[in-house]
Amino acid sequence: MIKVEQLTFAYPNGMPVLENLSFEIKSGEFVALIGQNGAGKTTLLKQFNGLLKPTGGTVRIDGIDTRNSTTGILAQKVGFLFQNPDHQIFLPTVAQEIGFGPANLGCSREEIDRRVREAAAQVGLEPYLNENPLFLSKGQRQRVAFASLLSMRPQVMVLDEPTTGQDYREGIEIMEMVKALHRQGHTVIFVTHDMELVARYAERVIVLSQGRILMDDTCRRVFYQPDVLRRTNLFPPQIPTLVQKFDCYQEDFGTPLSVEELYATITGCGGEEYVHCS
Amino acid sequence: MSIVANYLNRDSVIHRLHPLTKLFWSLWVMGLSFLFSDLWSLAALFFSVVAIAAMARMLREMVPVFKGLFFFALFFWAFQVLLIAEGRPLLTLIPGNPGLRITDRGVFIATAMGFRLMVIASSFPVLLATTQMKDLVVVLVEKLKIPYSYAFMFITSLRFIPTFMNEMEQIIQAQCSRAHRLDSRNFVTRFFFNLPLGHSVVDYVGEKGGTDGHIHGNPRFRHWETDVFASL
Numbered sequence: 001m002i003k004v005e006q007l008t009f010a011y012p013n014g015m016p017v018l019e020n021l022s023f024e025i026k027s028g029e030f031v032a033l034i035g036q037n038g039a040g041k042t043t044l045l046k047q048f049n050g051l052l053k054p055t056g057g058t059v060r061i062d063g064i065d066t067r068n069s070t071t072g073i074l075a076q077k078v079g080f081l082f083q084n085p086d087h088q089i090f091l092p093t094v095a096q097e098i099g100f101g102p103a104n105l106g107c108s109r110e111e112i113d114r115r116v117r118e119a120a121a122q123v124g125l126e127p128y129l130n131e132n133p134l135f136l137s138k139g140q141r142q143r144v145a146f147a148s149l150l151s152m153r154p155q156v157m158v159l160d161e162p163t164t165g166q167d168y169r170e171g172i173e174i175m176e177m178v179k180a181l182h183r184q185g186h187t188v189i190f191v192t193h194d195m196e197l198v199a200r201y202a203e204r205v206i207v208l209s210q211g212r213i214l215m216d217d218t219c220r221r222v223f224y225q226p227d228v229l230r231r232t233n234l235f236p237p238q239i240p241t242l243v244q245k246f247d248c249y250q251e252d253f254g255t256p257l258s259v260e261e262l263y264a265t266i267t268g269c270g271g272e273e274y275v276h277c278s
Numbered sequence: 279m280s281i282v283a284n285y286l287n288r289d290s291v292i293h294r295l296h297p298l299t300k301l302f303w304s305l306w307v308m309g310l311s312f313l314f315s316d317l318w319s320l321a322a323l324f325f326s327v328v329a330i331a332a333m334a335r336m337l338r339e340m341v342p343v344f345k346g347l348f349f350f351a352l353f354f355w356a357f358q359v360l361l362i363a364e365g366r367p368l369l370t371l372i373p374g375n376p377g378l379r380i381t382d383r384g385v386f387i388a389t390a391m392g393f394r395l396m397v398i399a400s401s402f403p404v405l406l407a408t409t410q411m412k413d414l415v416v417v418l419v420e421k422l423k424i425p426y427s428y429a430f431m432f433i434t435s436l437r438f439i440p441t442f443m444n445e446m447e448q449i450i451q452a453q454c455s456r457a458h459r460l461d462s463r464n465f466v467t468r469f470f471f472n473l474p475l476g477h478s479v480v481d482y483v484g485e486k487g488g489t490d491g492h493i494h495g496n497p498r499f500r501h502w503e504t505d506v507f508a509s510l
């Protein structure tokens with residue numbers, strides 16, 4: 001779905017931010033992009049919908065070289081959720097806000113209405129369609145921004161720190177929404193500083209450090225190599241950290257990521273049966 | 279564009295000049311631009327600003343600023359040139375309609391106005407890029423005896439220009455991500471597609487107009503654009 005080859009990027013004013021990145025993200029993957037502030041995560045995400053174009057190498061979305069396309073066209077393939085929903089929201093009602101993208105794509109009025117209702121249903125905003133988005137809560141505004149991308153029906157969803165500045169429950173709600181989309185077949189790429197969320201949702205983790213890829217592996221393998229992570233000031237979630245405190249973790253505990261998994265290994269009860277054990 | 283009003287750390291003659299000298303220079307240049315009204319003086323004045331930017335070794339960073347100003351000036355040029363009726367006609371837009379024609383005098387005056395606009399708008403960025411804010415405040419307060427709170431207000435408002443520009447950039451990118459055609463190369467389409475964003479900035483302040491609940495199908499003329507036209 002996304003193919004990055006020897007991607008190098010520098011902002012017009014200075015030093016290279018991304019250096020020689022190559023990787024591929026297949027359709028249907030759930031990828032977390034992590035790294036210190038300033039590592040270049042946002043810069044990398046913006047390559048995926050053509051907001052930034054490579055200065056060297058190529059980025060292909062579904063076979064299209066982003067250099068030969070525009071963000072307007074790529075928006076139908078890649079939905080980009082900005083960290084601050086207020087940068088996206090500007091229309092007087094939620095329905096208009098969600099309908100803005102499809103209108104830009106030239107959809108008919110019936111099609112726009114259909115897409116608005118569908119997207120609103122996906123994020124649970126139906127009761128608010130005629131409300132002014134500015135009067136909704138931060139979490140709800142995030143949903144409006146999210147729905148306004150869904151209405152363009154992109155296959156890939158890119159989320160830049162979707163849970164930063166939200167409380168725990170709002171954060172989980174957003175991630176559950178994203179997970180539901182993933183189950184419907186969407187490709188998801190998200191940036192977060194919350195390692196617990198990574199452990200809970202991501203299948204694959206790309207660790208970015210100073211514009212280079214430090215690790216690109218499954219969530220499990222990344223969090224069980226704390227020495228590499230520490231080089232970029234990241235720390236695994238609590239459960240892997242705890243397990244690694246015991247020297248014998250390799251044989252006895254395996255590589256659990258969550259409380260549930262650890263509990264299951266200790267009690268010798270399979271993951272799915274955890275509910276019955278407790 | 280983000281370099282506007284940002285200090286650029288360089289080692290140059292211009293950077294080492296006293297802040298007061300540079301402040302007077304920029305005010306002087308602006309004043310001159312109002313005194314002059316002929317094309318050649320204004321053009322020379324503009325190129326003197328470019329020369330100063332070059333001496334400050336920041337021409338490369340200023341190019342986007344000059345470029346942006348150029349398009350802005352071009353836009354006004356197009357309006358101006360039609361409004362000036364005196365002089366020898368060069369071109370009549372609608373045959374038989376004497377109102378819409380371009381005259382030699384019109385071209386001269388409009389070009390001169392374009393240069394004036396560019397001079398006014400480019401001297402301050404040069405001042406701010408070569409002078410640190412704190413030096414400017416000190417000079418305003420100590421040498422010019424401007425009350426501290428006013429100097430502070432002035433500097434603070436300048437300080438926020440990059441922040442606003444950054445916000446604007448974020449908003450533009452967010453709307454592009456929703457297939458809003460701001461990344462079109464055509465300047466005129468860009469202007470018209472920017473209108474709803476202006477509306478968004480106004481919305482930010484909290485004023486809301488009447489709302490109707492349904493979606494507008496035609497992507498080109500939705501109500502906010504007509505609102506803007508109505509208020510012109």
Ligand SMILES: Nc1ncnc2c1ncn2[C@@H]1O[C@H](COP(=O)(O)OP(=O)(O)O)[C@@H](O)[C@H]1O
Pocket residue numbers: 011012013017035036037038039040041042043044
């Ligand atoms: N618009 C810009 N112009 C110039 N440099 C930028 C711009 N945006 C980000 N940078 C620089 O690029 C680097 C990576 O930034 P970013 O991608 O935002 O990092 P992250 O999202 O991982 O925190 C930083 O050093 C930052 O200062």
Ligand SMILES: [Mg+2]
Pocket residue numbers: 041042043160
């Ligand atoms: Mg970022």
